[in-house]
Amino acid sequence: MINFKRQANAIKNCNKTNKTNKNAVIAEIKVHSPKYGDLLKQRNELDILKIYEEAGVVGISYITDKQYFNGDFDVFKEICKNTELPVLRKDFITKKAEIEKTAEAEASTVLLIPRILGEETAEFVDYANSCGLDTLVEVHNEQEIEIAKNTKTSMIGINNRDICKLELDDGTVSLTEKLANLIPKDRILVSESGISNLNDLNIALMYTDAVLVGTSFMKADFEIQKEFVKSFVGENYD
Numbered sequence: 442m443i444n445f446k447r448q449a450n451a452i453k454n455c456n457k458t459n460k461t462n463k464n465a466v467i468a469e470i471k472v473h474s475p476k477y478g479d480l481l482k483q484r485n486e487l488d489i490l491k492i493y494e495e496a497g498v499v500g501i502s503y504i505t506d507k508q509y510f511n512g513d514f515d516v517f518k519e520i521c522k523n524t525e526l527p528v529l530r531k532d533f534i535t536k537k538a539e540i541e542k543t544a545e546a547e548a549s550t551v552l553l554i555p556r557i558l559g560e561e562t563a564e565f566v567d568y569a570n571s572c573g574l575d576t577l578v579e580v581h582n583e584q585e586i587e588i589a590k591n592t593k594t595s596m597i598g599i600n601n602r603d604i605c606k607l608e609l610d611d612g613t614v615s616l617t618e619k620l621a622n623l624i625p626k627d628r629i630l631v632s633e634s635g636i637s638n639l640n641d642l643n644i645a646l647m648y649t650d651a652v653l654v655g656t657s658f659m660k661a662d663f664e665i666q667k668e669f670v671k672s673f674v675g676e677n678y679d
C-alpha cells in the first residue's frame with residue numbers, strides 16, 4: 442500500500458512549529474560519491490538503514506543512479522520493503538515510466554530536477570502525485586525556483602551543490618541562506634548537500650524545515666555512526 446505524502450507529513454510532524462524537539466533529518470544511504478569514491482566500505486545498506494532508524498531520522502534517501510553514484514534499484518526496493526520510514530528515490534528522472542517504477546517499489550517520494558526537466562517539471566509532479574507519490578523538486582538557482590513554484594510539489598529542496606558539477610564542488614549552506622526566502626512558505630523546504638557538521642545543520646534549519654545529509658553520515662566510522670546521526674537529530678530525541 443502506498444501512503445500518499447508520507448515524506449511530507451513526516452517532515453511536517455517534526456518541524457519547528459510542532460511540539461517535538463527533534464530536527465527533521467533525511468538521511469541518505471549513499472554508496473558512492475563522484476568525489477570520495479566508495480562510501481559503503483564493505484558495510485551493508487540495510488545495516489545502515491537500521492542505524493539511521495535507531496538514530497531517529499524522519500526519512501531515508503537512496504540514489505538509484507548507477508553511472509555516477511553506483512546505485513542499484515534492487516537495493517532501493519529492499520530498503521523500501523524493510524522500513525516504515527518514508528523513502529525518497531534520488532535519480533536523474535527523465536521518463537514517466539521511472540516514476541511508475543518508483544511507485545511500484547512502494548517508495549513515498551521521487552526527486553524531480555527542473556535543471557533536467559525544465560517546464561515539464563510540473564507535468565512530472567502531477568504524474569507522480571497521480572501514482573501516489575510525493576515529490577521533492579530540487580533547485581539550485583532563482584530560475585529553477587520559478588519553475589518549482591509553478592508546480593504542485595509539496596516539497597522543494599535547495600541543493601547546495603550544483604548537480605552539473607557532479608559533486609566536485611563542496612556545496613555550502615550559504616546557498617540555502619541566499620535562496621530560502623524566495624520559496625513560498627506553503628512548501629516544505631529542505632536544504633540538501635554539503636551539510637557536514639552541527640554548525641551547517643543549525644544554519645540550514647534557521648531557513649528550512651528539514652535537511653538531507655549523505656556524505657558526512659556515510660563517512661562517520663561505523664562504531665560512532667549512530668551517535669553522530671543522533672547528534673544531528675538532536676539531544677532531546679531518545
Ligand SMILES: O=P(O)(O)OC[C@@H](O)[C@@H](O)c1c[nH]c2ccccc12
Nearest residue numbers: 504531633634635636654655656657
Ligand atoms: O552527500 P551530501 O553532500 O550530504 O548530499 C546528499 C544529497 O543531497 C546528494 O547526494 C544529491 C542531491 N541531489 C542529488 C541528485 C542526484 C544524486 C545525488 C544528489
